[in-house]
Amino acid sequence: MTFRLYDFSDIYMKQRTISHDATGLRFGIVVAAFNKLVTSKLLSSCVEWLRQQGVKADDIEVVRVPGAFEIPLVARTMAKSSRFNAVICLGAVIRGDTPHFDYICTEVSRGIGQAALDADVPIIFGVLTTHTVAQAIERSEPAKFDRGGEAARSAIEMARVMRPLRRVEEATGSDLYGGACSASPQTGTVSKKKGASPQRSKEIPLWPC
Numbered sequence: 001m002t003f004r005l006y007d008f009s010d011i012y013m014k015q016r017t018i019s020h021d022a023t024g025l026r027f028g029i030v031v032a033a034f035n036k037l038v039t040s041k042l043l044s045s046c047v048e049w050l051r052q053q054g055v056k057a058d059d060i061e062v063v064r065v066p067g068a069f070e071i072p073l074v075a076r077t078m079a080k081s082s083r084f085n086a087v088i089c090l091g092a093v094i095r096g097d098t099p100h101f102d103y104i105c106t107e108v109s110r111g112i113g114q115a116a117l118d119a120d121v122p123i124i125f126g127v128l129t130t131h132t133v134a135q136a137i138e139r140s141e142p143a144k145f146d147r148g149g150e151a152a153r154s155a156i157e158m159a160r161v162m163r164p165l166r167r168v169e170e171a172t173g174s175d176l177y178g179g180a181c182s183a184s185p186q187t188g189t190v191s192k193k194k195g196a197s198p199q200r201s202k203e204i205p206l207w208p209c
Contacts, residue, residue, distance in 0.1 A: 022156045023054035025085045027061075028078040032091035034067035038133075041140035042090040042126060045148030053156055068093050068127055069104055072111025079119030085159035086122040088151050092140070095131045105129045122158035126151030 027050055031043045043062065050060055061084070065074050068091035079087045089112050095101040108127055116123035126147060130136045139145040 020053050020153065020156055020160075022050060022159070024059075025055060025156065025159050026059040026083060027055060027152075027155055027159075028075075028084040028087040029060065029062045030071050030075045030078065030087065030089050031062060031064055032066070032068045032071060032127075033064050035092040035094060035136065038092040038128065038136045038140045039090055041137075041142075042092070042128070042148035042151070045140070045142045045146055046088060046090060046126070046152045048142075049149040049152035050156070053152075067091070067104075068108045071108060071127065072115050075112060075123050076115035076119055079115060079121035079123055084121065085163070086124060086155040087119075088124045088155045089126055090148065090151065091127040092136045093127065093129050094133055094136055101129075122155060122162060124151050124155045124158065 029043065029046060031039050033039070047060060047062075051057070061078075063074055063078065065071055071089045071091055075087050075089050078084060091108070093101060093104050093108065109125065112123055112125050112127070128136050128139050128147060130139065139147045142149060
């Protein structure tokens with residue numbers, strides 16, 4: 001039996017380094033109003049992290065929904081709008097005395113995952129699923145687990161990973177990754193109210209909080 005030995009020492013794979021510089025990127029955030037004590041901290045930390053990495057306030061759009069169960073549909077709609085480089089989902093589902101917790105967690109995780117595949121845009125899972133309120137609060141605290149900031153970081157990394165892949169797709173004319181995300185908003189964007197502070201991100205309160 002004959003064996004052939006190959007020397008691959010002169011072959012280098014292309015490696016894409018991940019940068020946290022988010023200048024010029026646009027992000028959509030879907031946040032659940034239920035368990036507001038927790039979700040408000042997730043949102044605040046998430047937006048702050050995005051801003052620190054160079055994202056303009058006008059490039060962050062926040063949509064509030066009643067609860068975690070409603071997140072996937074809105075996230076999918078935002079992602080398919082071609083206005084965002086990534087969409088971030090924030091919520092908190094806390095276990096109670098009934099199986100409700102298990103049903104919600106299953107459907108939310110499945111829905112968000114399917115939404116990302118359908119829209120072909122990064123959709124980040126930032127929904128807390130905890131046994132107690134104390135665990136949820138601890139994970140939302142910036143000084144501790146900081147899940148809000150972690151979701152923002154993941155969104156930036158995925159947006160940066162996908163951007164060069166989109167360029168390759170456009171250059172080759174292939175459709176391997178679906179429609180490219182536009183860096184600038186298209187028609188149907190929500191205009192800011194006159195006199196609004198330029199330092200605040202746009203927010204669509206679809207549900208009263």
